[in-house]
Amino acid sequence: MDPIVITTHEVAQAQVPVQGAPEVRPKVPNPVPIWARLLMVPLVFVLPLMCLAALIVRLSVRGQTPRLRQSWSAYLLTLMIISGFLSTIFMVLSVSLSWAPAPDAIGAALSGLDERNDFPVLPALKIMSGVELSSKLKPMVLLASPAAKRWFSHTESMSGLLGAAMILQTDEHGYLLATARHVADGPGWQSKHGAQKVMVSDGMNGWAVAQVVGRHKQLDLALLWLERREGTALFRQPIATYASVQTGEKIYVIGHPEGLNFSISNGIVSRLPGRDVLQISAPVSPGNSGGPVYDEFGNLLGVVTSKVARSMEPEAENLNFAVSTDALMHDTDWEFVSGTAAPKNVLADFVRQDKVRKAPAENAAVQ
Helix, strand or coil: CCCCCCCHHHHHHCCCCCCCCCCCCCCCCCCCCHHHHHHHHHHHHCHHHHHHHHHHHHHHCCCCCHHHHHHHHHHHHHHHHHHHHHHHHHHHHHHHHCCCCCCCCEECCCHHHHCCCCCCCCCCCCCCCHHHHHHHHHHHEEEEEEEEECCCCCCEEECCCCEEEEEEEECCCEEEEEECHHHHHCCCHHHCCCCCEEEEECCCCCEEEEEEEEEECCCCCEEEEEECCCCCCCEECCEECHHHCCCCCEEEEEECHHHCCCEEEEEEEEEEEECCEEEECCCCCCCCCCCEEECCCCCEEEEEEEECCCCCCCCCCCCEEEEEHHHHHCHHHEEECCCCCCCCCHHHHHHCCCCEECCCCCCCCCC
């Protein structure tokens, strides 16, 4: 082999790269044609088709140059990552849209209530047994769930939350209901204002849309209004003032604990800590919130609002709380929602009644 001779003149003409200077290379066009890249873009919205197209392309270019194969591999990987993210987002949206089961029927009124010819006469003249109280008062308790709009839909349906509501009064226009604010407004209820719809049901005749017409300014209480389409039967729930409640008196709670609808439990008033709060021994669970606390005559003592969870306090045993319905007697403590279908001064009309248990000794009913 002949030796290669490099002259000093050739060495002088050679360009020595500067240390640290960027290397300049000529820009090489992408070997994947732009029309092919654009043709693949719509497939990112359908992950299975994207996978199938990627497999076909990889097989078709396996005999091509390394540079072409590498360019296609990089481009297909980018499209697969984008398609994976989009598929995940679509799946999450689909699950969220179908989280709450759609009610059987949604209307502006409950036919089961409208068709009733009579309501129980309360308070009872004598102490009711658990069987009697359950028979009379279970129909006065409803299922309640804050209405939620489904994504990409203008219809309203149940949310994933479930509680109870009770009938306070009926007239020819509709039904005044009471529940807990956190049942009516859902998460963030303490800062909720303005219009809010609540799905209610008697458990047999589908669901109807009630409106939040009032929120207590300090307590976990809310008022709902449900329109009435027919019927003339009247009802007014007697209530007990906070001062009339006695520690140790027997009570009954009706609600829907853990989805076991229209369950009844009994207990006693364990403590009166003040500030319109009752501590009760009757067992409650999620689903009892917003439900009534009755005495043995059918007077409404309170609305179930909370419990001390054993997950937070392992030593806690049956520490349950309700807000006294004495709060219904002071309409100045309420924030009312304007623009609803409820008649004006609906709460004021309710409190103008003589069916109020005012003293511990008043166990006889006032008819």
